[in-house]
Amino acid sequence: MSQTNTLTFSPLIIGMMRFGVWGVDMNTKDLERFIDQCIDLGLTDFDHADIYGHYTEEGRFGQVIKRRPDLKSKIQITTKCGIRLVTPNRPDYKIASYESTKPHIIASAEQSLKELGVDQLDLLLIHRPDYLMHPAEIAEAVEQLKKQGKIKHFGVSNFTPSQFELLHSYTPLVNNQIEVSLLHRHPLEDGTLDQCMRLGTIPTAWSPFGGGALFVSKSDKPAIQRITDAAQPLQEKYNAAFDQLLLAWLLKHPSGIIPVLGTTKIARIEKAKEALSINLSHEDWYILLEAAVGEQVP
Numbered sequence: 534m535s536q537t538n539t540l541t542f543s544p545l546i547i548g549m550m551r552f553g554v555w556g557v558d559m560n561t562k563d564l565e566r567f568i569d570q571c572i573d574l575g576l577t578d579f580d581h582a583d584i585y586g587h588y589t590e591e592g593r594f595g596q597v598i599k600r601r602p603d604l605k606s607k608i609q610i611t612t613k614c615g616i617r618l619v620t621p622n623r624p625d626y627k628i629a630s631y632e633s634t635k636p637h638i639i640a641s642a643e644q645s646l647k648e649l650g651v652d653q654l655d656l657l658l659i660h661r662p663d664y665l666m667h668p669a670e671i672a673e674a675v676e677q678l679k680k681q682g683k684i685k686h687f688g689v690s691n692f693t694p695s696q697f698e699l700l701h702s703y704t705p706l707v708n709n710q711i712e713v714s715l716l717h718r719h720p721l722e723d724g725t726l727d728q729c730m731r732l733g734t735i736p737t738a739w740s741p742f743g744g745g746a747l748f749v750s751k752s753d754k755p756a757i758q759r760i761t762d763a764a765q766p767l768q769e770k771y772n773a774a775f776d777q778l779l780l781a782w783l784l785k786h787p788s789g790i791i792p793v794l795g796t797t798k799i800a801r802i803e804k805a806k807e808a809l810s811i812n813l814s815h816e817d818w819y820i821l822l823e824a825a826v827g828e829q830v831p
């Protein structure tokens with residue numbers, strides 16, 4: 534199966550993981566203002582997961598949607614299922630595990646619809662590969678959810694190229710949301726991004742700033758110091774801030790990586806948007822890569 538993708542994202546995706554009890558615990562009035570500000574910037578994609586905030590974050594977002602149903606037609610919502618997180622909010626889960634059975638996917642999607650207060654999920658992702666998953670069973674769940682209009686698109690997150698290939702042969706996958714940044718470069722080498730280009734799948738990048746680690750200089754993390762040092766002259770050359778260069782590095786990749794931003798601050802999102810117009814030269818891209826790796830390419 535190839536070239537099945539009719540999904541388009543806004544040029545940057547707003548990640549919702551840190552808005553609730555796993556982060557700033559933003560109240561719904563401020564969240565509403567934040568969503569409006571993102572829409573004004575033309576950034577209309579919001580990335581959720583059932584587990585965020587110990588299964589509470591979708592509900593917080595949903596409170597805003599219920600108050601402001603007009604937002605439904607202005608935004609696109611991704612959410613994820615398939616991780617069973619141990620938390621008092623799921624007392625039946627005894628250990629952390631993954632589940633991609635048909636009943637679990639369907640129940641989870643239906644719960645997300647309820648929490649978010651929408652009739653359809655624009656994109657549902659399997660959050661992490663379940664070692665026991667059967668692709669035919671997942672495909673059945675997806676088909677049912679699509680037929681019922683409960684999901685529009687389907688994709689995965691953190692899938693290896695072979696896991697992706699297998700599932701994609703049963704049901705079209707439009708997105709692989711993966712960790713990729715100067716600190717996490719495996720997708721450049723393990724075939725993940727090659728596969729996205731071959732199949733016309735959109736790669737989206739979670740933790741584009743290493744979860745914030747790239748901003749914290751630590752003597753035990755020499756790679757971060759090297760990246761910071763190498764970026765300095767480039768910041769002058771491109772008249773760009775450090776975070777903007779880090780995004781420009783991701784955006785340069787020919788697979789069309791779309792960063793999923795983790796910041797909760799609108800000013801940082803405005804700056805991120807400006808990074809879309811930075812065109813790093815080929816050599817400058819390699820300067821940052823070399824700094825991250827700590828040695829020249831062979």
Ligand SMILES: NC(=O)c1ccc[n+]([C@@H]2O[C@H](COP(=O)([O-])OP(=O)(O)OC[C@H]3O[C@@H](n4cnc5c(N)ncnc54)[C@H](OP(=O)(O)O)[C@@H]3O)[C@@H](O)[C@H]2O)c1
Nearest residue numbers: 548549550690739740741742743744745776794795796797
């Ligand atoms: N699929 C998966 O398995 C998976 C896993 C993890 C995350 N995700 C998704 O990816 C999104 C992004 O992940 P992430 O939050 O780890 O991304 P990230 O953008 O790498 O890290 C966000 C952290 O960095 C800080 N930060 C961002 N910009 C900054 C700047 N310019 N200067 C200083 N600090 C800055 C943020 O704090 P401030 O809020 O103060 O800016 C926040 O603490 C999540 O929200 C979630 O939607 C998916």
